[in-house]
Amino acid sequence: MLPFRKRLRSWWWRRLPLEKECRLxxxxxxxxxxxxxxxxxxVAAAVWVGALNYAVSLAYxxxxxxxxxxxxxxxxxxxQLAGLQLQVEAGENTFLGQVANCRLSLINQAGVERQIHLWAEEGESAVHCQLPAGGQQSVSIPLLLNRRGPHAxxxxxIWSTAPFGLIRAFSWWRPYATVLAYPHPLPDRIRHADDLQTGKGRSRGEDEEDFSHLAEYQAGDxxxxxxxxxxxxxxxxxSKRFVSQPRGHAVHELAWQDYPAALDVETRxxxxxxxxxxxxxxxxxxxxRLPDTVIEPQAGQRERALAALANCSLPS
Structure with a gap:
């Protein structure tokens, strides 16, 4: 693509509103x-000129x-495009350097079948979608995650040349949604081995108890x-009340401070x-444990912790 065309297209895209759903x-x-x-x-113009010169009715x-x-x-x-509805679905978060799936939903409320193509500049090829009359379909747009953090x-x-291939109908849409690029996992076997040793590293012992709350004194405390x-x-x-950690389920501390200050942010x-x-x-x-947040053991901890790592914005 020529540089001026790329700049013109970027200028045009910035003027488009961010939308979670749209109707064309x-x-x-x-x-x-x-x-x-x-x-x-x-061809039609050539035939018409010939008809003028030779006065041939069939040519007209x-x-x-x-x-x-x-x-x-x-x-x-x-x-093919008129009245088509597009909605954002939850994207697929993945790791840096991999391809994420940006999910969308196409809704056809008309009584005609539609043949739609969706194309993004980052994609290598268009995604084809054949929508039946009154139907709905989910599609995924691949997006290469080339940096850590949120990606819009x-x-x-959205375009179509159906049914004759003579006219191209197209429209632009700027979805209001993001996917996260988690840090690329870098093996740290020495530190992980230290974590697994009982009583070493930053792991919590099996018999350790966490303070929970204060309660009224009871006989026998x-x-x-x-x-x-x-x-x-x-x-x-x-009396103090404690929550005991179940035997054999140590809580391993994965802390930002485990690494020297000289180590860069991305490697940490x-x-x-x-x-x-x-x-x-x-x-x-x-x-x-990160400088700005702590993710405790809980349901969905993996996604929460990975999201915290992805969104970490400390200076390098």
């Missing part, structure tokens, strides 16, 4: 002849028939459980990502 209307659909359509138009009829076919193709191509869905061109500081300040007898995140995945693979409990 007359104001958003553009029509241009295809190469075959231009060739047929040139042929020229006007070709023009009528082109006009009909304009209407039919427009109908690419601007899409041990002196260790008594909140002596509250007794001294308020003359109230209360990549190594933490690898250790996280190893814990998930082995079914081990873990806690991720």
């Amino acid at each position: 209307s007359q104001r958003r659909i553009y029509l241009l002849p295809t190469r075959f359509g231009l060739l047929l138009l040139a 009829g042929l020229a006007f028939w070709i023009i009528s076919l082109l006009l009909l193709a304009v209407l039919m191509a427009y109908r 869905y690419p601007v899409l061109q 041990t002196p260790r459980q008594i909140a002596w500081s509250m007794l001294a300040r308020r003359d109230v007898l209360a 995140l990549s190594r933490l990502c690898w250790r996280l995945l190893q814990c998930e693979k082995a079914g081990q409990r873990y806690r991720v």
